[in-house]
Amino acid sequence: MRPGSAIRRSAVGLAAVLVGCFGEFGEYQTGSGGSGAAGPCDQDEEACPEGAAPSVGGSSAQGSGGAADDAELCTNRNDDDDDGLIDCEDANDCGGFVCVSLLPDPQWIGPLVVRGADDACPAGYPDAGPAGAVLADAANPCGCTCGQPTNVSCQALLTLYEDNQCVEPSESIDLQATCAAGSGAPFASAKATPQLLTGSCDASPTNPAIPFESLKTCLGAGAGCEEGVCARPTGPDEVVCIAAMGDQPCTARFPTKKVLYPSPPTDPSCSQADCSCGAPAGVDCVGNVSLFDVCGGTSQLGFASGGCADLGGPTSFGGALFAATPKAGSCAPISNVDLTRFGEITTLCCGPGF
Ligand SMILES: [Ca+2]
Numbered sequence: 001m002r003p004g005s006a007i008r009r010s011a012v013g014l015a016a017v018l019v020g021c022f023g024e025f026g027e028y029q030t031g032s033g034g035s036g037a038a039g040p041c042d043q044d045e046e047a048c049p050e051g052a053a054p055s056v057g058g059s060s061a062q063g064s065g066g067a068a069d070d071a072e073l074c075t076n077r078n079d080d081d082d083d084g085l086i087d088c089e090d091a092n093d094c095g096g097f098v099c100v101s102l103l104p105d106p107q108w109i110g111p112l113v114v115r116g117a118d119d120a121c122p123a124g125y126p127d128a129g130p131a132g133a134v135l136a137d138a139a140n141p142c143g144c145t146c147g148q149p150t151n152v153s154c155q156a157l158l159t160l161y162e163d164n165q166c167v168e169p170s171e172s173i174d175l176q177a178t179c180a181a182g183s184g185a186p187f188a189s190a191k192a193t194p195q196l197l198t199g200s201c202d203a204s205p206t207n208p209a210i211p212f213e214s215l216k217t218c219l220g221a222g223a224g225c226e227e228g229v230c231a232r233p234t235g236p237d238e239v240v241c242i243a244a245m246g247d248q249p250c251t252a253r254f255p256t257k258k259v260l261y262p263s264p265p266t267d268p269s270c271s272q273a274d275c276s277c278g279a280p281a282g283v284d285c286v287g288n289v290s291l292f293d294v295c296g297g298t299s300q301l302g303f304a305s306g307g308c309a310d311l312g313g314p315t316s317f318g319g320a321l322f323a324a325t326p327k328a329g330s331c332a333p334i335s336n337v338d339l340t341r342f343g344e345i346t347t348l349c350c351g352p353g354f
């Protein structure tokens with residue numbers, strides 16, 4: 001029985017594999033983190049025979065009758081028991097583990113589970129992944145809000161029909177608040193479709209007092225799978241993350257983004273350049289079309305935008321305008337922050353467990 005040598009060997013092997021496979025993640029600590037004084041079963045549930053408790057949060061009690069010498073560890077990318085089978089390939093020893101394909105490309109590592117900075121890593125997720133501080137409820141330390149839309153104007157596409165039920169279009173005119181000349185041709189019905197012409201919102205960057213929380217991640221990523229990695233199932237209630245260096249977009253599988261800062265930014269110094277607003281959306285441009293004999297002349301008739309207006313017989317006009325009183329609407333805030341100015345950040349993308 002050489003439990004100490006088993007742990008030492010697996011830790012060294014894992015360190016080499018992680019540095020080689022994950023490149024920039026080589027800085028993260030690898031290995032089980034144990035002293036080597038206890039047997040594999042005491043160090044890490046992976047060292048025990050599998051199959052009884054395939055959940056991260058589950059008990060580590062296996063009652064297997066003691067540690068095997070050089071037992072297979074299921075997430076260390078080594079063939080620990082020298083039977084030619086690595087991690088998930090070693091089905092007898094790693095039966096509670098599954099092959100999962102979770103990583104969008106090789107720059108990501110995972111699966112990771114998140115724990116408090118001082119908490120222990122759970123069984124099956126023995127290795128230290130990225131650690132640092134995250135915002136409790138956002139990815140970005142600079143807030144961005146948008147005021148109500150201002151300088152809003154609307155136009156309407158006026159379509160004229162020869163019939164009286166808006167079936168046979170004859171011509172179309174863009175109408176705004178100033179009178180546009182008409183062709184003088186007769187028509188029997190009309191429809192005005194309003195749309196937003198101009199408008200904008202003022203952007204307000206904020207530099208809020210943000211609660212950061214310190215966390216660590218625990219990596220469970222073995223080998224022996226044709227696709228993906230060998231991992232202990234977490235159960236659906238566990239939050240599982242993947243991580244990559246820098247500011248990265250998240251995926252549909254792991255939609256919740258957290259930016260992991262090496263240390264909490266004490267002074268984000270958010271400025272106007274960090275925040276802008278999208279075009280107004282949802283503005284109600286409903287209004288009225290007025291038809292004139294000539295522009296500047298007397299109003300001949302009017303109708304509301306939206307539906308078909310039956311004008312009660314052949315009608316012609318020399319000028320028309322659209323008057324709207326735009327209401328409501330809002331602009332989406334756009335963050336322009338380059339998060340990398342806060343140091344060597346890591347993106348965590350998190351989603352439900354498996
Ligand atoms: Ca192994």
Ligand SMILES: [Ca+2]
Pocket residue numbers: 072078079080081082083084085086087090
């Ligand atoms: Ca093996």
Ligand SMILES: [Ca+2]
Pocket residue numbers: 072081083085090092093
């Ligand atoms: Ca084996």
